[in-house]
Amino acid sequence: MAVTTAAGIYSEFALNGQHIMFGKANVVSTGNTWATSWAAAGLPGAGTGTSTGKANGATCSRSTAGSIWYNNPRAGRRLYVVGATITGSGNGALTLVDRLAHVTLAQNEATGSITGVTGTARLDSASAGNNMEGGQILVEVASVLGAGDNVFTIGYTNQAGTASRVTPQFTLTGGTAVSRIIPVSGLCYIPLQDGDRSVRSIDAITLVSGANTGGTFTVSLVRPILDVPWVANIPFDRDYVGEQCLLPEVIADSCLYFVGVPTGSSFNPWGVLRFVDV
């Protein structure tokens, strides 16, 4: 980066810092259950999935409806989150993620290959050793699921570029509402095959059991960027330069949105993110 000191970053922010307002409509969740703001109205507007089907995977960018909009970094610079002020109804924890790619599938999607869900355009090379080689697998309900559970595994290529890796089984619980994230043991992301830490592409899905229909779900490859707790009606200012020494990076063209876990039933984050390119 061109600037290597905190004072330099603050000075750059004074020149060309970005104050990015956002606010997403309430996603009714269940207390302590992960949810996504992707399909919620607001600023940015609602995002959608793809056409239903394994062949319809698509990469996402800042121009994808549902992404927070920002200016890409200038040539030769990198973009960082230097601050945030966030609140919402109730309390909880948010994660800002880059939605690298996604595909929408039927509740009883048949076993087969998935096309187009790859994140390599915004990932470092395989085995770069810097935790930027891959993302995580996030499964969210796109349209309310019909009654009855189905069980799946997902095939993927791991951070080292090794294909044919398979997640443990996870359950798509019947009746789950829109924008809920399918948790596994309370976690936001689908666990990976033992020994893997991240994913470069999502390649296949296997229907292990169940034939229940009625809804759809979206499988996304996401890269977590920043974790932010929120407290009802108390807009905490966070300084990621001098206060927390984090400098989370936003790769150019990242498709930004929030996932989160509220302690209560409301999930509607709003506030401002502060970016600068240095």
Next chain:
Amino acid sequence: MSYQTIQQLVNGLSLDKLTKVPFHKRIPTSVPTQYRPHSYWQGEGVPVIGTVPTNGKANGRVCTNSTDGAVLGIPSNAYLASSSVGQQTSSVATGTLMLVDKISDINLNHNEATGSLTGLDATSRLAAGAGAHIWIEAITTLGASSNTFTLTYTNQDGTGSRTTPNIVTIGSAIQGKSVLTNAAYTFAPLQDGDVGVRSIQSITLVSGSSTGTMLISLVRPLVTWLIPAIGYGSNREELFSAAPLPAISSSACLAFLWFPFSAAGMGISAGSLNFITD
């Protein structure tokens, strides 16, 4: 001197260098559009209703602290030390308030014919390498249909002939409301690789003939506050939020933008801007 340490700030306070400037403003309409940014410029209060320049491509102007609508009482050689804001009338109206330096503006028709613009220039209050953002609000209610146009501008580095992507307006935008139809935009998007604008040279009408008038402003965001709800204020100490303290030009035309997060009618935003001088 610029204030960079708490010791310097305390010393300045002990020498009675603090000036508190109150404000008390509302947006032009009592019912803003949820999730869409609005401007206080044309609203009542303290400061008074802001003026707009004479309609036409040749009538761009630089706005100063003498322009009706600007916050009054800013001392010379000032830095924003702290602030305190809240809203007064609605128990459920929430949103984000942004303080900007409104450097330059121009009053154009919604269906303004392609041509050169004169006077839409922010360089008088921009440091070298700095740029402003493009804020566009309706002056008179726009016609029901949307138009599409682009703006050609000079970027933060002084490079000319830069062109925005298509700017699509939202039909029937009311006075003070952002005209951008893309629900992800607060400010107009820029050519990829740019982070700011120093001046705008021309407008190109791509399509549409819908009527009404719009105010295109070059603004520099300075501070943002989250206003959770009536009874909850928002206080900021700028030294710990964005050190060093933001310098405020003595000719700055300070104005406000409002992002309504709730659907409730907007009350009055009020508060105090606290400046410390050299």
